[in-house]
Amino acid sequence: MFNSAKETFMSGNYIENFFRKLGKPLVRFTAGLGELSLFIAKSVYNSVTPPFYLKLLGKQMIDIGFYSLPVVALTTIFAGMVIALQTYSGFSSYGAESAIASVVLISVTRELAPVFSGLMVAGRIGAAMAAEIGTMRVTEQIDALVTLSTNPFKYLVAPRVLAGVMVLPLLVLIGDVIGIFGGFIIAVYKLGFNPANYINSTINGLESLDIITGVVKACVFGFIIAIMGCYNGYKSRGGAQGVGEATTNAVVSASILILIFNYIITELLFAK
């Protein structure tokens, strides 16, 4: 029995089938990774070399930044509020006031504001980018750009990537303030702390590293959102269905990458 099992194993069918099954997705994955790397390289190169389409950049900054303010404000304020509440229920026996202020400060600036803003903007903007560029791809508008001697990477991708990298940090800074304010509301109006003391603890606890961490994360997240939106749109095929898939892929891949890179950046900055 052992022998016959060994025989089939040795006969090669087993190994061959195994590698054949593994091979196709592996090759496809590797090819996809290569394609994405090339896309990123082209995007970065074209983002930092002229000509720059400043009008398009401005439009993207308004789309990504200004119109994302309401969702970012809503998510960060509730994030700050819930952290204040949870910290109180966990730490109430200790010196709660300063503990709550600094926990809210650290968690909002380092983690919650960047991650929530990133995820919200990925849903809002990553999807819109993939849908718009995808539609342009399947209706041959991207080909039309090329025949009109315009580089689609400079005209379509660069403004989005630059706007993503520049605007997300601003959004996160605003999210920081709003999130901390959310914690303040709960601390003062629900838990009955002294507002002046709470503000004092917040200011005393403030460290530039916390803010910088959030801003660095925001830059990376902005880049990820724009690249995944543009890449998925750019390579979409096959009409409305293809554009739909591109949109989903853009949001899902950007969200996952945001969480992965959030960990990596935290590890790089804080692991001792």
Next chain:
Amino acid sequence: MSEYKIQVKNLHKAFGKKVVLDGVDIEIKKGESLVVIGGSGTGKSVLIKCIQGLLTPDEGSIKVDGVEINGADEDVRDAMHAKMGMLFQGGALFDSLSVWENVAFGLIENQKWKRKDAKNEAIRVLRQVGLAPDVADLSPSELSGGMQKRVSLARAIATKPEIIFFDEPTTGLDPIMADVINDLIIESARGLGATALTITHDMASARKIADKIAMLYKGKIIWCGTVKEMEKTDNPYVCQFINGSSQGPIKVEV
């Protein structure tokens, strides 16, 4: 300089295992209008896209004004694109821009025209293709199919290209509108003295705008000649195609 504006030799293109172009040869003289006919899905659009560098051929040579394009640097391609205009099968108008901004796109982005001058020029070209100035500020989505084709034609000719490509210019239009577009194509190409490459399966259109006709079948040019020669030919493939018959050597793969 070469006497030919466009020379394509032994062009091959496959998508995976599916061979679309299998050794295509085409020559177009300066100022000539070549129409490539062929059934749906025979690779007519792929051919035009290879010539324009929108798709990379697997093998073969493409020369424009005697300069090799296949595998050339971006500078060479940019210089070539500046000489070309293209009317896309679906129009491919930029829907984030107004009609006049579409028409003036090449003028503003590449020839660095001032917006005001470019708008006046766009309105002039729009009038040339039979559109009133008041469509200039509309969005492309507010226009009918025939009007979109005209705007797309206006965009293709606004930069005064030396070579114009027309990808199924009359498909999806009623016969009268199709004839209007044919006339506009002839007028604008002749007016500019441009070399034209049109692909179509509309025989009325082909007869009207062609100096020469070539037939693409199974990835190769199987016949080439003038319109008169086409009417007299006994090539069974061409006869079947121009008569639109289901009987003959061309088998439709279902």
